[in-house]
Amino acid sequence: ALPISALGLPLVRRAIAGAPKGVESSVYAPQDGDEVEDLTLLLKDVLEAFPGVDAVSCGAILSDYQRCRVENVCGRLGLKVLAFMWRQEQPHLLKQMIRGQLDARIVKVACM
Numbered sequence: 127a128l129p130i131s132a133l134g135l136p137l138v139r140r141a142i143a144g145a146p147k148g149v150e151s152s153v154y155a156p157q158d159g160d161e162v163e164d165l166t167l168l169l170k171d172v173l174e175a176f177p178g179v180d181a182v183s184c185g186a187i188l189s190d191y192q193r194c195r196v197e198n199v200c201g202r203l204g205l206k207v208l209a210f211m212w213r214q215e216q217p218h219l220l221k222q223m224i225r226g227q228l229d230a231r232i233v234k235v236a237c238m
Contacts, residue, residue: 187211
């Protein structure tokens with residue numbers, strides 16, 4: 127696997143201090159201590175370091191929980207959300223990945 131530096135892209139990271147809140151709802155309203163606010167802080171760091179950034183790529187396929195939260199954060203920061211896989215048929219996505227010879231590594235699995 128290529129390190130991020132081989133792509134010529136910076137890696138910006140931040141520790142997650144919050145915990146999931148309001149997980150029973152796909153609608154998100156900012157809450158102190160919610161892990162989503164850690165994403166907000168991270169993206170603020172990115173915008174400060176790289177003011178030309180204008181969009182965030184979201185890998186959500188069927189998760190309203192994930193998509194709505196990313197959309198909320200991006201909307202507050204004036205960023206576009208790129209969700210190219212949203213609501214795509216999963217067998218179609220898998221075939222595209224196989225045809226494209228995607229070399230994937232699972233680094234985290236999360237569920238509720």
